Amino acid sequence: MERIKENSPSILLFPWLGFGHVSPYLALAKKLSKMNFHIYFLSTPIILKSIKETLDKKNSSYNNLSIQLVEFHLPYLHELPPHYHTTNDLPPHLNSTLIQAFQMASSKFPSIIETLKPNLIIYDGFQPWVATMASSCNIHAIMFYVSSTSGLVYLYHQFLHGTSNLTSLPFSSLYLHDYEIKKLDIKPIKPRDEKAFAYVVLKSFEQSHYIVFLNTCREIEGKYIDYVSTIGKKELIPIGPLIREATIGEEEDWGTIQSWLDKKDQLSCVYVSFGSESFLSKQEIEEIAKGLELSKVNFIWTIKFPKGVNTTIEEMVPQGFLESTKWKGMVIEGWVPQSQILNHSSIGGFVTHCGWNSMLESMSFGIPIIAMPMNHDQPLNSRLVEELGIGVEILRGENGKIMKEEVAKGIRKVVEEKTRIQVNLKAMQLSEKIKLKGEKATDEEVKKLLKLLC
Numbered sequence: 001m002e003r004i005k006e007n008s009p010s011i012l013l014f015p016w017l018g019f020g021h022v023s024p025y026l027a028l029a030k031k032l033s034k035m036n037f038h039i040y041f042l043s044t045p046i047i048l049k050s051i052k053e054t055l056d057k058k059n060s061s062y063n064n065l066s067i068q069l070v071e072f073h074l075p076y077l078h079e080l081p082p083h084y085h086t087t088n089d090l091p092p093h094l095n096s097t098l099i100q101a102f103q104m105a106s107s108k109f110p111s112i113i114e115t116l117k118p119n120l121i122i123y124d125g126f127q128p129w130v131a132t133m134a135s136s137c138n139i140h141a142i143m144f145y146v147s148s149t150s151g152l153v154y155l156y157h158q159f160l161h162g163t164s165n166l167t168s169l170p171f172s173s174l175y176l177h178d179y180e181i182k183k184l185d186i187k188p189i190k191p192r193d194e195k196a197f198a199y200v201v202l203k204s205f206e207q208s209h210y211i212v213f214l215n216t217c218r219e220i221e222g223k224y225i226d227y228v229s230t231i232g233k234k235e236l237i238p239i240g241p242l243i244r245e246a247t248i249g250e251e252e253d254w255g256t257i258q259s260w261l262d263k264k265d266q267l268s269c270v271y272v273s274f275g276s277e278s279f280l281s282k283q284e285i286e287e288i289a290k291g292l293e294l295s296k297v298n299f300i301w302t303i304k305f306p307k308g309v310n311t312t313i314e315e316m317v318p319q320g321f322l323e324s325t326k327w328k329g330m331v332i333e334g335w336v337p338q339s340q341i342l343n344h345s346s347i348g349g350f351v352t353h354c355g356w357n358s359m360l361e362s363m364s365f366g367i368p369i370i371a372m373p374m375n376h377d378q379p380l381n382s383r384l385v386e387e388l389g390i391g392v393e394i395l396r397g398e399n400g401k402i403m404k405e406e407v408a409k410g411i412r413k414v415v416e417e418k419t420r421i422q423v424n425l426k427a428m429q430l431s432e433k434i435k436l437k438g439e440k441a442t443d444e445e446v447k448k449l450l451k452l453l454c
Helices: 019-034 045-056 092-116 129-136 149-161 178-183 197-207 218-232 251-262 282-295 338-342 356-365 378-388 404-415 417-437 440-453
Strands: 010-014 038-043 067-071 120-123 140-145 211-214 235-238 269-273 298-303 329-333 347-352 369-371 391-393
Touching: 010 019, 010 092, 019 038, 019 045, 019 067, 019 140, 019 356, 038 045, 045 067, 092 129, 120 129, 120 440, 129 140, 129 197, 140 197, 149 197, 149 218, 149 378, 211 218, 218 235, 218 378, 218 417, 235 440, 251 298, 251 329, 251 338, 269 282, 269 338, 269 404, 282 298, 282 404, 338 347, 338 356, 347 356, 347 404, 356 378, 356 417, 369 378, 369 404, 378 391, 391 404, 391 417, 404 417
Parallel strands: 010 038, 010 120, 038 067, 120 140, 140 211, 211 235, 269 298, 269 347, 298 329, 347 369, 369 391
Antiparallel strands: none
16 A cells, blocks of 8 residues: 555544445545545444555555555454454344444544544534534544435424324325234334434434535435435535455456356346345245245355355255256355446346345446345335336235245246336436436535645
8 A cells, every 4th residue: 555645634434343334434434535535444443454465465556555544443352352343243132232342443543544534524423422523623524325316305394293104295106014024023212212223324314524425326316315305404415335346366257157147148147146144044045045946047056154054055954955956046145245246238137135236237337227125225225126117026924924935936037038128228327327427426515625624
């Protein structure tokens, strides 16, 4: 990495500890560094270790950028050793412990900004205390919200009205099924319930210095951006999509997959992935496997297991599945180069949990989405897919049960030649709009930052 130049303004980026947050923040760091801002990237050592590997790779697009990694140490807790100071591979029962440790570490933040003396701080939705502490040091802080703006609309509605009922919202496309409300454990919240997720995020939003950055664009969520801007009384600046780039050194992982895809017809395959933090039960995996088999469509499926779980793909899929689909499917355990897969001409659809980063990648590449939301804001993201006409949502059974027949039906709607024309056209049109927008959003963002730094 290039050393910090003395005469350029510096910006401290401080994302939450999940890969889905770190990834767009790192993409933003790259953009800003190329525009002569010096970047301090603050996170836990375990996260910075993986970032450093990316930055240090020979011929990486991150080479010679002015990005300095700064460690943010969480307090030692016996049940949360340092390798768990990230949401990646974190056992689900430790989620609340990680959030607690992160908030406990807030007392260290003033000394960090006193040492670094950044000209500006860009922070995430889990740390409303950042803006308060920055203000006491006469430093402006602005929030960069990395999830969907439609999800932010829901949070605002829940916070203002103290209910999970969306009937009074002026967007009929935003709704939750009863089983989703139950699974997400959504309850009415009190206006000042400081432990409620909506309260924490919206307090971060309100503390932001008159503007908020969004990882989206008007072509995707224009009306939702306008709505939140009005009710939140902030200037919202969409600077996305900021998506993860493939890095040098991933060729080994890509070679075998590319060779397999090259043998398939154009738009004939689906890519199946549920992100790095959604883990499926054996029953869910079996239903998806049977659905893929019923669809008779080519597929690449990446399956991930929680860290410490001693199991294999063979044990989780139906008996005989791997053998019966070996010419049509490729099943991989663990990480795969997702952006390269989605950008391949053989991919005609993406079966996804609707995590926002995955959605943005799919939209950017013009790949129709076959939505199977799991948690968090994913159900609302899924509703956006159908509203935009860029995919379909797989219908669930009673209590949200995944059903093989519906999995097959959803896949065939998107990939089969007779029914894919309209959804492919919509997906490609959106992709073209995003590409045409190009760097305009980034240019506006830089103008706003320069104003703040004057």
